[in-house]
Amino acid sequence: MHDSRAVPFVCPIDHGVLEAHGDWLVCVQCAQRYPVVGGKPVLLNEANSVFRIADYTGGNAYGGASAYGTAGDGSRGLKRLYHRIVYTLSESGAGPAAPFSASDAVAAVQAADPDAQILIIGAGETSYAGNITYTDVAFGKNVRCIADAHDLPFADGSFDLVVACAVLEHVADPARCVAEMWRVLKSDGRAYAETPFLQPVHMREYDFTRFTFLGHRRLFRFFDQIEAGISSGPGMSIAFVLRTTLANSTEHRALGAVLHLAGLVLSYPLRLLDHIFTRSNGAYDSASAHYFFGQKRETAIPDRDILQFYRGA
Template sequence: MQLRVSPAAPPRALSDSLVCPRCRAPLIGRETGLACTAPQCGRVYPIVDGTPILIHDENSVFAVADFTARRGGEGAGPETIKLRGEAPARGLKAALRRAAERAIYFSVNASDWSSEKSVDYVARALPEARILVTGAGDKRYPDLPNVRYVYTDVILGQGADHVCDLHDLPFADATFDAVIAVAVLEHVADPYRCVAEIARVLKPGGYVYSVTPFMQQVHMGRYDFTRFTFLGHRRLFRHFTEIKAGMALGPAGALAWSFEYFVLSFFRGRRARKYARAAAKVATLPLKYLDRVLAKREGSLDAAGGVYFFGTKAEQPISDRDLLKFYRGLDVVYED
């Protein structure tokens, strides 16, 4: 499939808040794309099928060229950067496969909070809210009269308003009232820098909701870098005041995930791994429901599959000494 570079097409959600991801100077529309207004920079960013590609090549594992032409080998490649317009599988076989996937490829939600609740909280707190959704994929939030969403991703083809890297967001300071980052920060090379970028684009008192894995194996292959304990995740957001924080995926879900990857370790072929994964998913279906019990047990965070944080941008960070007060597990006692 040939990508269509269409610089004349107006990008979705384009506004005065867009800046160059390299130097943060304002961007203006030109026939060749979106151009940086700083003479010493002068970079031009292409627009592919109406979506601006706002990548700082020198600071990213991705490159603008990954989105303007199909390439193999280097870069993200077509296996990760999906191309707009690729038709989904159709027919009875495809429908049955999707139904089977929904039946076995799921997690039991035992968390007391979610990104949807965060959006609702922000909508209730502010008369008008602009919310940035990073790593959005095909996720969409309910249309609310006082909320405007801006969806971003490093994937072209799932309706992102802008393709950009969280390390260098192409938005001016204090642009957003809230930022959503669900299962994003484990896939960035420098999560601390990315959280600093989140804080930069948030208005004073702005909100952030983040979910990251803790007890999970590698997923997305080479694009998986980091895991956080509950306290490690809290320190990542030390410049924020906590509203809610806790378990996003429980110990049973983590155990099911671990068993699945244990089984996969025995297989190499793509087809064999596909069926082995499905078998492991089926075998652990009942196990996942234990999370509804474990979610209420003290110490479950020590073995959680993932954790979340929801809070507001603070003027002063919490100290590492104060950070220890946030521990909510049951420390193991070793006896002689």
């Protein structure tokens, strides 16, 4: 029988039970009140977050990655055409497909248990079939609640899989966020993450950290590795730096837009070269992003033992 029960929310501060009171959820332990906006609770522990609950009730909600796609593009005419071209060029899969992706992680966990409970943090417009809970710091289509990865509003041991793609570079404290992923996972639960290594700053002030392949492995030292590798290669690293440098080389907006487009076109062949670059292990030393898929373990892998996971030239 298909089990489609949604994992209940708890207080992000103390994991207390939440009771509905009109348009609010109230913690029975600490009495903190969380507003429900358009059916989506805003479950932030403000003490640990760069976001404020009032931003979401006052119409100043963070747009996040949701504002990046074309769905929310309100522009018209030439401007709209420009946005479409830039978006298509930016997102087209010029390089080789990653050997293992978030959808592979979801499929692997659902193959073992079709009713697996899966949490997608920083979900944006992501969509999968099954028992999926989507959270983000922006109101996305499928987002069940506003949650900050530093304090997930779920009880310990709630999920079979937690996915965080292009999230851990945007959080102030990545180790804290991975500890939260670990906490909300069942004892045999799994985590999947894709995180940049060589990429310029994106999403402005909401961008804090980059990881080498080994640094990313260490971040998940409370997990046994199942799969790990390059999700985006060195060609993409060069392409991303080239187009960002060009676009940002002027304060003039219109010229910057032209240079951004020029950078995307000029750097496109570099991305194609990843079909060659990513064949060698040396690609790990200059990849644009890595992925990690692992299973929760009780103790940390000692740092000395992390070294054996190095891949590179």
